[in-house]
Amino acid sequence: MNVARSAALFALAALFEIGGAWLVWQGLREHRGLIWVGAGVVALGLYGVVATLQTSGDFGRVLAAYGGVFVAGSLAWAMVADGYRPDRFDIAGALVCLVGMAVIMYAPRGG
Template identity: 40%
Template sequence: MLSFVFFFIAALGEIAGCYAFWAWLRLGKSILWLIPGTIALMIFASILTRVDASNAGRIYAAYGGIYVLSSLFWLWLVEGVKPDKWDLLGVSVCLVGTSIILLSSHQN
């Protein structure tokens, strides 16, 4: 499903953009980190509009589970912290919610 591809690209943009601000404010990195961070957040916002849906709120809600999954990958691959069983349980619950929202027949 193309929506999931857009969700993962959006998640990468959102997490990278927010992490740039985290690095600047919490890790003492250069303010120049905000340049790619802002670009990443712009990519996030524009990519999420590519998901085919009539309601933005429903897409944002469904995106939440993919964001949580992507955040745990970021935690593991970028920050070097392996997710534990509680992280995995939590993301599983989120992905069930994402699937219900995306795959259900909604009446507008």
């Protein structure tokens, strides 16, 4: 798979999963209502669909690699949506996760 296409799919999956979870949070914890919760459930379902578009047939590998994207994406979402300011350890941790994602997903494999 083209690395750029794969990375774009990971970014889209993060948008749906993190956005969906945020919508559910807003609907329930911030009392914005069931429409927010329903929109979140739809977004979470779309996350599952997008994950299947990766060409790797290894579910565990795709989801493990996506975990790194989720960590970095969650911090980015918090910055944009909630005004969160990550410290240097948040940033370092997210970078470590993204390097791990790249090793898991894109390392050359023999055979």
